[in-house]
Amino acid sequence: MDSIVSVRRDETAADLGALAPEGQARPYDEMLTPDGKVRPHYAALDARLSTLSPDELADRQRTQERFFLLQGITFTVYGAESSTERIIPTDILPRIIPAAEWARIEAGLTQRLRALNMFLADIYSEQQILMDGVVPRELVLKAPSYRREMQNLYVPHKAYANVCGSDLIRQPNGEFAVLEDNLRVPSGVSYMLANREASRRVFPGTFRGAGVRAIDRYPDLLLTTLKGMAADWRPNPQVVVLTPGVYNSAYYEHAYLARLMGVPLVEGRDLVVHDNMVYMRTTTGLRRIDVIYRRVDDDFIDPLTFRRDSALGAAGLFNAYRTGNVVICNAPGTGVADDKAVYAYVPEIIRYYLGEDAILPNIETYLCREPAQLSHVLANLDKLVVKAVGASGGYGMLVGPHSTKAQQDAFAEALRADPANYIAQPTIQLSTAPCLIDHAVDPRHVDLRPFILCGEKIVVTPGALTRVALRKGSLVVNSSQGGGSKDTWVLSETKGDKS
Amino acid sequence: MMLARVADSLYWIGRYVERAEHMCRLSDVMLNATLDRSEAAAQVARIALAAVGDPDVAKAKSPYDAALALALDRDDDGSIYSSIARARENARQVRDQITTETWERLNLIYLRMSDPEVRRSFEDGSQLFLHDTIADLHLFKGAGDATMSHGEGWSFLLLGVYLERAQLIGSLLEVVFGEGRRRRPIGDHFALTSVLRMGCALEPYLRAHTADMQPRLILRFLMLDEDFPRSIRFCTQEIESHLTAIIRHAGMAGSVGPDRLAGRLRARMQYADMDEIEAQGPSAFLKTVLDECAAIHRNLYDTFVAYPLEDRLPA
Numbered sequence: 153m154d155s156i157v158s159v160r161r162d163e164t165a166a167d168l169g170a171l172a173p174e175g176q177a178r179p180y181d182e183m184l185t186p187d188g189k190v191r192p193h194y195a196a197l198d199a200r201l202s203t204l205s206p207d208e209l210a211d212r213q214r215t216q217e218r219f220f221l222l223q224g225i226t227f228t229v230y231g232a233e234s235s236t237e238r239i240i241p242t243d244i245l246p247r248i249i250p251a252a253e254w255a256r257i258e259a260g261l262t263q264r265l266r267a268l269n270m271f272l273a274d275i276y277s278e279q280q281i282l283m284d285g286v287v288p289r290e291l292v293l294k295a296p297s298y299r300r301e302m303q304n305l306y307v308p309h310k311a312y313a314n315v316c317g318s319d320l321i322r323q324p325n326g327e328f329a330v331l332e333d334n335l336r337v338p339s340g341v342s343y344m345l346a347n348r349e350a351s352r353r354v355f356p357g358t359f360r361g362a363g364v365r366a367i368d369r370y371p372d373l374l375l376t377t378l379k380g381m382a383a384d385w386r387p388n389p390q391v392v393v394l395t396p397g398v399y400n401s402a403y404y405e406h407a408y409l410a411r412l413m414g415v416p417l418v419e420g421r422d423l424v425v426h427d428n429m430v431y432m433r434t435t436t437g438l439r440r441i442d443v444i445y446r447r448v449d450d451d452f453i454d455p456l457t458f459r460r461d462s463a464l465g466a467a468g469l470f471n472a473y474r475t476g477n478v479v480i481c482n483a484p485g486t487g488v489a490d491d492k493a494v495y496a497y498v499p500e501i502i503r504y505y506l507g508e509d510a511i512l513p514n515i516e517t518y519l520c521r522e523p524a525q526l527s528h529v530l531a532n533l534d535k536l537v538v539k540a541v542g543a544s545g546g547y548g549m550l551v552g553p554h555s556t557k558a559q560q561d562a563f564a565e566a567l568r569a570d571p572a573n574y575i576a577q578p579t580i581q582l583s584t585a586p587c588l589i590d591h592a593v594d595p596r597h598v599d600l601r602p603f604i605l606c607g608e609k610i611v612v613t614p615g616a617l618t619r620v621a622l623r624k625g626s627l628v629v630n631s632s633q634g635g636g637s638k639d640t641w642v643l644s645e646t647k648g649d650k651s
Numbered sequence: 652m653m654l655a656r657v658a659d660s661l662y663w664i665g666r667y668v669e670r671a672e673h674m675c676r677l678s679d680v681m682l683n684a685t686l687d688r689s690e691a692a693a694q695v696a697r698i699a700l701a702a703v704g705d706p707d708v709a710k711a712k713s714p715y716d717a718a719l720a721l722a723l724d725r726d727d728d729g730s731i732y733s734s735i736a737r738a739r740e741n742a743r744q745v746r747d748q749i750t751t752e753t754w755e756r757l758n759l760i761y762l763r764m765s766d767p768e769v770r771r772s773f774e775d776g777s778q779l780f781l782h783d784t785i786a787d788l789h790l791f792k793g794a795g796d797a798t799m800s801h802g803e804g805w806s807f808l809l810l811g812v813y814l815e816r817a818q819l820i821g822s823l824l825e826v827v828f829g830e831g832r833r834r835r836p837i838g839d840h841f842a843l844t845s846v847l848r849m850g851c852a853l854e855p856y857l858r859a860h861t862a863d864m865q866p867r868l869i870l871r872f873l874m875l876d877e878d879f880p881r882s883i884r885f886c887t888q889e890i891e892s893h894l895t896a897i898i899r900h901a902g903m904a905g906s907v908g909p910d911r912l913a914g915r916l917r918a919r920m921q922y923a924d925m926d927e928i929e930a931q932g933p934s935a936f937l938k939t940v941l942d943e944c945a946a947i948h949r950n951l952y953d954t955f956v957a958y959p960l961e962d963r964l965p966a
Contacts, residue, residue, distance in 0.1 A: 221762065222755050224743065398744050407746035417747045422654050426964055433655040435803065435955040436901040437963040 177324035179581035181595060182247060193250040193643060200358045201245075206591040209244070213588055216244050216350045225346055225404055241636030242347060243587045244354045247598060247618040248362070248641045257320065257328055257602065258612045260512030265316050265604050267502040268333060268489045272312035274505075275488060276302045286504050287497045291521075294572075295494065295541075297336075297487030299450065301457055305474055307483050308381050311606045314481040315374070315445075317341070317617075320512070320600040322583035329513045331580075331599065333490040333498070335482060337447050340637075341370060341603050342405035344617040347639035363644040367615035370603070371412035374445075377607035378413075381479045382442045389442035391415045392432065394423075396448050396464045406447050420448070425468030428475040443479045444469075450484045458484075492541045492575050493519055516578055520571040529576040530567060533560040536576040538567070551627065553579050582627055587620055587638070597621040599629050600640065614642040655956045657748055658807045660741040662951075664749075665811025667738035668757070672788045673819045674731045677702055678718040679781040680848045684841070685714040691839040698842075699849065701826045702819075704729060715777070722773060722781070723764070731784070735764050750798040756791040760784060803900040806893040810951070813893070814944055817886035820850055820873055821941045824883075828870050829934040840864050847873075855879050870933060871925050883940060884920035890947065891917045897955070909950035916943045 178186070183194045190198045201209075220226070220239040249257075274281050275292055282289045292298060317338030319331045348367055352359055375391065382389030395406035397419050410417035416432065424431045424438060431438035446453055452462040457470035472478045488494065496517040499510040518525040518536070529536060533552055540548035550563045567574050584595035602616040618640045619629035629635040681699035684692045696711040703721060710717040724730040739761040742749060763769065764784075773780045792812075799805050827837060827846050837843060843864040847853040850873050859876070860868050876882040891913040898910055919939070928936045 222758060223751070224746070224754065224758050398740070403743075404746075407743075411747035416654055416657070417745075418654060419656070422656050424960060429965075433960075435653050435655055435658045435807075435897070436903070437958075438960075438965065439652060 177581060179597065180322050180324050180326050180583035182322070182583055182585040182598070183595075193248050196358050196362055197246065197248065197355070200355065201593065209588055209593075210591050212354045213244050216242060216354055219350050219353065220346065223346065225342070240343065241620075241622055242343075242350065243596075243620055243622075243636055243638040244351065245586050245588055245593065246351050246355070246639040246641045247585045247600075248643065249600075249616075251643050251645045253328070254614060254642045256511065257600075258614070260328075260330075260510070261316075261318060261602060261604050261612050262610045263502060263506065263508060263511050264318070264330065264333070264498065265313065265606055265610055267505045268316075268335065268498070269310060269312050269606060270505040271501050272483075272486060272489050273307070273310040276307075276312075276485065277304055281501070281504055284504070286500050287494065291493055291497075292488060295488050295491045297450070297485065297491055299485030299488075301470065301474075302483065302485040306476060308383070308479065309608050311381065311608075312483040313486045313489065314377055314381065314483075314606055316604040316606065317601050318604065320602065321515075321580055322600070324581050324583075327513065328600070329515050329580075330498070331515055332492075333495065334601075335486040335490040337449060337482065338601075338603070339402040339405055339447075340601055340617040340619075342408040343637050344601075344603065344613075344615055344640070345370060345408075347617070347637060348615065351639035351641075359641075362641060364641040365614035365644050367613050370613050371409060373605055373611055373613070374409065375413040375415070377605045377611070378443045378445050378481055380607035381481055383476065383479075386442050390440060391443045391445065392418045392441050394418055394420070394444050394446040394448055394453075394465075396420075396452070400447075402447065409445075420462075420464045420466050423466035423469070425466055425472050428468070428472045428477050430466065430469060430472050430478045441478060443481060445481050450487065453480065453484065492539055493521070493572075496575065515580060518576040520567055520574040520576065523571075525576075526567065526571050529574075530564055533564060535579060537579055538563055538574055538576045541573050541575060551579065579627070582621070582629075585618070585620070585638075587622070589622070589624075594624070596624070597627050597629070598638075616640040616642075653748075653803050653807075655958075657745045658804070659952075659956045660745045661748065661804050661807040662811040664738045664741045664745075664757075665808040665813075666815040667734045667741070667811075668788055668791060669812045669815040670819065671731050671734035671738065672785055673816070674703065674721060674729075674734065675781045675785045675788075676851060677849055678721050678731075679778055679785070680845050681714050682718050682778055682781075683848075684845050687841075689841070691841045694837065694839070694842050695845040698823075698826055698837075698846065702823045702849065704822075718777060718781075719770075719773060722777075723769060732764050735761050748804050749795070752798045753791065753795040756787060756794045760787045760791070803897055806896045806900075810890060810893045810897070813886040813889040814948060816881060817883050817890070818941060818944050820881060820883055820886070821937050821944070823849060824870060824873055825934060825937045825941075828866065829937065830932050837866060843869060850881050852879060852881055867925070867929070874928075874933075875920060875923055875925070884917075884923075887913070887917040887920045894947075894951075901955070903954075908954045909947050912943060912947045912950055916940070916947070919943075 183191060185191060217239055220242060226239050271281065281287055282292060313335040315338060317334045317340060319334065320328045321331050322328050344367065378391045379389050391413070392415055393406055393410040395403060395417055397403065407417055418432050422432045424433060430441045432441055448464050451459045453465035454467065454470040455462045455465060456467050473480050495514065496519055499514055502508060502510045518529050520526045520529055529538065533550070536552045538550040550559060552560070582597040582599055585598045586593045587596045589596070598618050598620050600616050600618055603613050605611045618638045620636045620638055621627055621629045621634070622636045623634050626634065677699045681696050684695035693711060696714045697708060700711055700717060720727065720730070722731045725732055727733060739757050742754060742757050746754060795805070795808065843866065844853060847856050847869060852873060856869065856872050859872065872879065873882055875884050877884060879885055891910070894910045894913045898904055898908065
């Protein structure tokens, strides 16, 4: 029987050379050291893989895909003739993170979310940080995600962002850095949990032996966080999950979280606001709601306060919130702290509120609003990644090294017309992890999205969604653009610290 | 406590799976019967199509095409595919309310019905295909029975099942025994057996009445038998008991609502007199039954789902 991994090892050097554009550092390989040795925390998986034939591996991949299909973890592709259900591609090989590395990530994420929540509390009250000139005033107040309506509004525990999903990447030197903070309605946690369900079935022996930290308490911790946001005089707070509905691409996740927390999944049409209290229509009449975990964007939660044409929220919801009769999680207006331009100031924000250096570094970011930085960006469009401040999901983006001259010219024009709307970053070589591609193990670029909860205290779940760019050489991991995902094993202290 | 929208969806899941199962059975009996080229076989095909609600008698001449369209036509709201797709769509909307075991059964049926190759598997063995679909629908109900809490939600789901069943059996009996259509009375043994098959009642009937196929006995069995789960009387017993359970959950006992209608209908079936029914003709009786089922459906909506908000606002 051929050992798949040894085949891969022979090809490693050539593969990685192909992935890294000329003149750039080679991407960090999660499994192999630069001289081709298996890193200690991957040894058990490597040993297991070398006993499996390509057919057996493909079998396991199919088992996993069937699990996702049956569970309904799918999105619908609407064709001309008929619509078909597709699963989000998943990869069966887990990505493994040793305990010491995780400890640093956990500390870094905790520090970062604490500072960002302090920033939000400040921005929406005294605005001390703006007066001290640490962050430019108009950068914050003119951001489209800034909500004037939130000014001087009481938020329990000053926890504005209760659920956060940060995107981390591992740089070529092996250090994790934050690429983006998601403080609005981050999704993907159901994939983290479903991938874990699947990988426990696919590699039971290896899983048992590895000492993987459990993540299945997430729904319980989420519920505790949400209940902790309710007013003290409501001893048994009624929590609900608010979804835009069954046609939303993350609907599966909304239903999943509601089911595992044991709380109702409501839509806007189930809600009634009366006398600044929020109720849901039940079979027995109206029932009061205390905490809304909303998976609807700011713009759509209340047609009276935000977008008038929205049918996804409830009229009067924001006023009920303002009165303190209901809590909305995450708070409206948290997007101002994950704005791509504000991002550049996060290390300063951490220093300002906590007096500490950021544990997890930022990616170097050029703010095109600054004339000097703009001219640098314009001169280096072929090397940089340019992003529109307001866009997400990999859209509105120029990846310099993979772009044509025409695309660069178009972006240059857009940059000159509206420089404040853009930032630029160097092209980062995301680290690679082994993936099962066409019956063989092959490295693909990955990022890391851990999930952090913040109510009375901050909790980082010891696991994450690892997103994979399944197209060879691609750096785009978004599921809307050919990305997939895989399970992430965070090892416990005793097993993981041999390295 | 349960969201009104959720109760509505569970109720419709029940209705759609019951409808899909009934349509599968009608198609199956029709295909099986028309393997013979007798006059009785053609009569069975006409009965099946009329019971489906398809007035186009010409289709009885090509029963296979009729069955294929009834099973898989995505543009026809009455097709088995449409019923399954809607049941599953409703289940997706209340995915947090039904257990994973129950969901998986329904999702599996849907995935098979919507597979691009589905037409080929139907053509490879249409009766096997229908048989498997019926069996999987039974598994769905069984999984629900074995894993879901038998609380309010479960009662709404079964209310949908039994209301739909009472109406489907009622329509079938009207087609077969009603006097409105001026059809020759059905006396043929084969045709009568097929009617019992359409109600999934052949074996229980044989045990109760032996192989003595009499239209009067068949009508009485499908309408008034106390223990057979597809008789209209049995359905009305279940409708009443699930409505009572829902009203108990809702803490609304004592107020007059759909339970009064359900109780009256159950009593009507329980104390019905076969001689009287025959004297006035079964059509009149069946019409009363179907009308009262429709009234329960409307009343259910007014009480639990689409109630006016003004009545329920806190003082």
